[in-house]
Amino acid sequence: MWSNIPLFPEQASTIAGQIDGLFAFLVGVSLFFGGLICAVLVYCALRYRRRSEDERPLPIHGNLRLELLWTGVPLALAMVMFFWGANLYIANARPPANALEILAVGKQWMWKFQHPAGAREINELHVPLGHPVKITLASEDVIHSVYIPAFRVKMDAVPGRYTTVWFEATKTGTFHLFCAEYCGTSHAAMIGRVVVMTPSEYERWLSGGAAQESPVAAGERLFEQLGCPTCHRMDGTGRGPTLAGLFGQTQRLQTGETVVVDEAYVRESILLPNAKVATGYTPAMPTFQGQISEDGLFQIIAYIRSLSSDKRR
Amino acid sequence: MHDASVAPPHTHYLNANYGVKSWLLTTDHKRIALLYLASLTLFFFLGGAFAVLIRLELLTPQGDMVQSETYNKLFTMHGIIMIFFFLVPSIPAVLGNFLVPIMLGARDLAFPRLNLLSWYVYTIGGLFTLVAIVSGGVDTGWTFYTPYSSTYANSHVILTALGIFITGFSSILTGLNFLVTTHTMRAPGMTWSRLPLFMWAHYATSLIMVLGTPVLAITIVLVALERAFRIGIFDPTLGGDPVLFQHLFWFYSHPAVYIMILPGMGVISEVIACFARKRIFGYDFVAFSSVAIAVLGFFVWGHHMFVSSQSPYAGLVFSFLSFLVAIPSAVKVFNWTATLYRGSIAYNAPMIYAMGFIGLFTIGGLTGLFLATLAVDIHVHDTYFIVAHFHYIMVGGMVMAYLGGLHFWWPKITGRMYPENLARLAAIIIFIGFNLTFFPQFLLGYLGMPRRYHFYPEEFQVLNVMSSAGASILGVGYLIPMIYFLWSMRYGAPAPANPWQATGLEWNTSSPPPTANFHTPPVVTEEAYAYGPQEVHVD
Numbered sequence: 001m002w003s004n005i006p007l008f009p010e011q012a013s014t015i016a017g018q019i020d021g022l023f024a025f026l027v028g029v030s031l032f033f034g035g036l037i038c039a040v041l042v043y044c045a046l047r048y049r050r051r052s053e054d055e056r057p058l059p060i061h062g063n064l065r066l067e068l069l070w071t072g073v074p075l076a077l078a079m080v081m082f083f084w085g086a087n088l089y090i091a092n093a094r095p096p097a098n099a100l101e102i103l104a105v106g107k108q109w110m111w112k113f114q115h116p117a118g119a120r121e122i123n124e125l126h127v128p129l130g131h132p133v134k135i136t137l138a139s140e141d142v143i144h145s146v147y148i149p150a151f152r153v154k155m156d157a158v159p160g161r162y163t164t165v166w167f168e169a170t171k172t173g174t175f176h177l178f179c180a181e182y183c184g185t186s187h188a189a190m191i192g193r194v195v196v197m198t199p200s201e202y203e204r205w206l207s208g209g210a211a212q213e214s215p216v217a218a219g220e221r222l223f224e225q226l227g228c229p230t231c232h233r234m235d236g237t238g239r240g241p242t243l244a245g246l247f248g249q250t251q252r253l254q255t256g257e258t259v260v261v262d263e264a265y266v267r268e269s270i271l272l273p274n275a276k277v278a279t280g281y282t283p284a285m286p287t288f289q290g291q292i293s294e295d296g297l298f299q300i301i302a303y304i305r306s307l308s309s310d311k312r313r
Numbered sequence: 314m315h316d317a318s319v320a321p322p323h324t325h326y327l328n329a330n331y332g333v334k335s336w337l338l339t340t341d342h343k344r345i346a347l348l349y350l351a352s353l354t355l356f357f358f359l360g361g362a363f364a365v366l367i368r369l370e371l372l373t374p375q376g377d378m379v380q381s382e383t384y385n386k387l388f389t390m391h392g393i394i395m396i397f398f399f400l401v402p403s404i405p406a407v408l409g410n411f412l413v414p415i416m417l418g419a420r421d422l423a424f425p426r427l428n429l430l431s432w433y434v435y436t437i438g439g440l441f442t443l444v445a446i447v448s449g450g451v452d453t454g455w456t457f458y459t460p461y462s463s464t465y466a467n468s469h470v471i472l473t474a475l476g477i478f479i480t481g482f483s484s485i486l487t488g489l490n491f492l493v494t495t496h497t498m499r500a501p502g503m504t505w506s507r508l509p510l511f512m513w514a515h516y517a518t519s520l521i522m523v524l525g526t527p528v529l530a531i532t533i534v535l536v537a538l539e540r541a542f543r544i545g546i547f548d549p550t551l552g553g554d555p556v557l558f559q560h561l562f563w564f565y566s567h568p569a570v571y572i573m574i575l576p577g578m579g580v581i582s583e584v585i586a587c588f589a590r591k592r593i594f595g596y597d598f599v600a601f602s603s604v605a606i607a608v609l610g611f612f613v614w615g616h617h618m619f620v621s622s623q624s625p626y627a628g629l630v631f632s633f634l635s636f637l638v639a640i641p642s643a644v645k646v647f648n649w650t651a652t653l654y655r656g657s658i659a660y661n662a663p664m665i666y667a668m669g670f671i672g673l674f675t676i677g678g679l680t681g682l683f684l685a686t687l688a689v690d691i692h693v694h695d696t697y698f699i700v701a702h703f704h705y706i707m708v709g710g711m712v713m714a715y716l717g718g719l720h721f722w723w724p725k726i727t728g729r730m731y732p733e734n735l736a737r738l739a740a741i742i743i744f745i746g747f748n749l750t751f752f753p754q755f756l757l758g759y760l761g762m763p764r765r766y767h768f769y770p771e772e773f774q775v776l777n778v779m780s781s782a783g784a785s786i787l788g789v790g791y792l793i794p795m796i797y798f799l800w801s802m803r804y805g806a807p808a809p810a811n812p813w814q815a816t817g818l819e820w821n822t823s824s825p826p827p828t829a830n831f832h833t834p835p836v837v838t839e840e841a842y843a844y845g846p847q848e849v850h851v852d
Contacts, residue, residue, distance in 0.1 A: 007756055007759075007760075008759070008760075009759060009760045009761050015688075018688070019688055019689060019691075019692055022686065022688060022689055023683070023689055023692075023759070026682060026683050026686065026689065029679075029682075030676075030679040030680070030682070033643075033675070033679060034675055034676060034679060037646060037650055037671065037672070037675050038672060040650050040653075040654075041650060041653065041668060041671060041672070044650070044653035044654055044656065044658065045653070045658060045660075045668070048589070048653060048654070048655060048656045048657065048658050049658050049659075049660070050590075050657045050658055050659040051657075055590065055657035056590060056657070056844065056845060056846040057589075057590055057591060057655055057656050057657045057844075057845070058655070058845055058846070059591060059592045059842075059843075059844065059845035060591065060592070060594060060651075060654070060655065061592065061594075061595075061596070062594050062595035062596065062597070062598070062648075063594075063595070063651075066595075066647075066651065067595050067598050067644070067648075070643065070644060070647040071640060071643075071644055074639070074640055074643045075640050078636040078637075078639060078640065078682065079636065081636065081682055081685070081686050082632055082633055082636045082685075082686070084686070084688075085632065085685075085686035085687040085688045085689060085690075086629050086632060086633075086687050086688075088687070088688035089625070089628070089629075089687035089688045089691070090625065090629075092688070093625050108465070141460070141465060142458075142460055142461040142464075142465050143458060143460075143461065143555055145620065145695060147695070147761070147763060149692070149696075149760065149761025150761070152691065152692040153691065153692075154620050154691050154692065154694060154695070155620050155622075156620050156621050156622055158555060158556060158621070158622050159460060159548075159549045159550070159555060160549025160550075160554065160555065161549075161622060163622045176761060176770065178761070178763045179763070180694070180695040180696070180763045181458070181695060182385075182454045182456075182458070182461070182764075182765040183461060184385075184452070184461055184465060184466065185381050185382050185385060185452070186381055187381075187385070187765060187766070187767075188376065188381065188765075188766040188767040188768050188769070189381070189768075191770075272552075289550065290550075
């Protein structure tokens with residue numbers, strides 16, 4: 001219903017309507033209290049205006065019941081807002097397991113996307129309608145932020161770590177993609193568009209472009225190029241742990257702690273190999289900081305991850 | 314209306330001695346307040362000039378007036394100047410400096426020379442920042458987010474940061490002075506429960522200044538060190554964490570929001586009581602809510618970081634606490650409104666500002682709830698919604714209160730009346746201009762226009778044009794008081810000791826007060842705001 005009123009942004013994702021519902025509630029509460037204050041203000045301003053310079057109205061010291069009322073009622077309403085907002089936030093915090101996984105790198109001043117099948121694009125993101133899409137974000141330089149107003153989603157791309165954002169589009173069409181975190185001179189030019197297509201159109205779009213290497217294949221090539229297999233042998237006889245079947249497992253460290261092998265851990269182990277050394281191994285690995293781009297990291301991680309899913313199959 | 318026969322006393326703090334030296338080496342808190350007033354006014358109009366250029370550029374969707382680099386410097390310097398060199402010092406350094414000792418019945422602040430030092434420190438910090446501006450400016454945004462500020466920016470980050478670092482100490486000195494003065498120099502009979510609410514607000518503000526500002530100083534030093542020596546605190550390629558900066562920065566900068574609004578709330582309490590001729594409804598609740606805001610304000614910084622990759626659980630806690638900190642502000646608004654009930658309300662300019670404050674602060678506060686709500690903040694974070702929200706608090710709130718307070722105490726400060734009708738007109742122009750400037754920005758933000766954009770998609774133009782039109786009205790509104798205040802210093806009608814028939818020790822001494830503040834040391838025998846016909850005071 002909101003979409004008929006031009007003052008409201010387009011709703012094009014599964015959560016947009018939910019956010020707008022809560023927004024409308026907040027507007028309602030604000031109108032009520034804002035209106036109440038204004039009404040009392042205007043009433044008093046007219047009713048009790050000074051009629052003679054000698055007026056000395058009787059003092060009123062206060063009223064405990066009123067104080068409790070206007071502390072309690074706003075507090076109760078605030079708690080409704082908190083729980084409503086927190087619920088929506090938590091419910092949408094984790095992407096569904098079947099989400100299409102897209103890798104995104106922000107850099108001054110563009111967005112680079114890579115689809116699981118290999119298609120790459122810049123400042124433009126094609127996604128299928130009615131299917132959850134998870135974007136893993138990285139940054140090559142400063143902090144950026146993916147913002148798609150029509151989907152009501154936003155997430156910072158923070159250098160040095162991975163963040164994720166997900167949505168499920170409910171409308172085909174073209175929508176704004178903004179960088180929302182100030183990132184330097186051409187921040188305002190770090191914009192693009194999200195193109196939502198029907199699943200069949202999306203498939204056609206994917207197969208339409210020149211054939212491109214999938215992240216897994218690119219990652220395998222990079223893995224070889226950087227000489228990783230010298231130590232990380234598939235059969236486990238190398239100086240470093242085998243990576244087959246490792247992703248998703250819980251790894252015991254030299255310190256006795258454990259860590260789940262996920263994107264963040266693999267990334268850290270490539271860039272800061274001595275930070276968390278697996279038990280039974282020496283901290284012998286050199287750092288690859290500065291030798292590998294954010295795209296390259298994404299691809300190697302995709303490759304290492306594929307070594308685990310292959311095994312399960 | 315004003316009793317012109319009461320001439321200003323022969324000697325007062327303004328004519329006690331003359332000459333540049335008598336001002337630049339003064340330890341009189343009243344003169345220092347005027348030194349601050351002059352420097353703050355310069356910075357206010359400089360920051361305002363940057364705002365004018367920003368609004369001119371945003372008239373059209375294309376970035377056709379200045380280059381992106383220049384635009385980024387404009388909004389950065391607007392923010393830095395307005396926040397660190399105007400809003401943070403504004404009411405405390407001018408009205409607070411003038412009034413705190415007088416309201417307590419003291420001769421001066423506890424450390425008069427530290428007070429003078431604070432003005433020099435402020436001025437030196439300001440000069441550093443001005444040099445940074447003149448030599449090319451800075452483009453990091455007033456928030457200095459890393460690693461942009463520490464590694465990537467090609468502008469005068471260190472120089473500007475140094476200016477802010479230095480100025481921070483003036484804030485700490487002022488806060489310290491107010492705290493010690495309030496504890497040790499109250500006149501006989503001035504118990505804590507008799508303190509004017511202006512004093513409670515300044516006490517709470519001082520707490521934040523003393524506890525929070527050092528964290529900002531440390532953070533700024535770390536940015537400068539990383540920029541100069543690559544020490545690796547915030548830049549991940551050096552092993553640092555960029556989000557750590559945000560935690561440190563907002564640990565000061567959120568409480569700083571309360572540094573910027575609490576003194577305004579203190580002014581509003583005084584003005585409303587006077588022009589409604591009523592004691593403030595629920596004095597204890599209004600006084601205590603200032604302290605509650607100061608304390609709770611230190612635990613909500615993470616609500617600036619809901620999409621920063623901070624843990625979602627931290628987000629939940631910060632959201633919850635942010636809702637709590639909204640309650641004391643709501644309590645104040647309700648009590649001010651209730652104060653009007655059965656009052657005797659006069660509409661002098663200070664009262665128009667105060668009522669404008671209540672309306673605008675209410676809108677600012679209510680839209681703060683939107684930002685505390687996790688799911689909604691994800692959408693409006695870093696859009697024009699937040700720009701509108703904090704301008705409603707900072708400009709609609711603090712600047713209105715500052716102007717209201719300046720009018721209210723102008724007769725006391727200068728011994729001259731300002732032209733009342735012109736002042737009323739200016740207040741109304743400012744109110745209208747302000748709303749036209751900033752209300753459309755709420756809509757822009759909800760529609761999805763990000764902040765700090767030099768150019769923008771065409772569909773946002775209509776609302777931007779409205780906003781720029783409003784800004785031109787607002788600009789004119791700010792120039793009018795500037796002109797008639799200057800005029801009134803020479804030509805204004807001489808002010809009687811108590812032109813508003815207000816209560817409070819400052820109105821029991823002559824206008825302007827003598828250097829020692831009182832002709833005979835005051836003794837307090839009643840509560841604040843004894844406006845009633847024959848109030849019975851029970852201790």
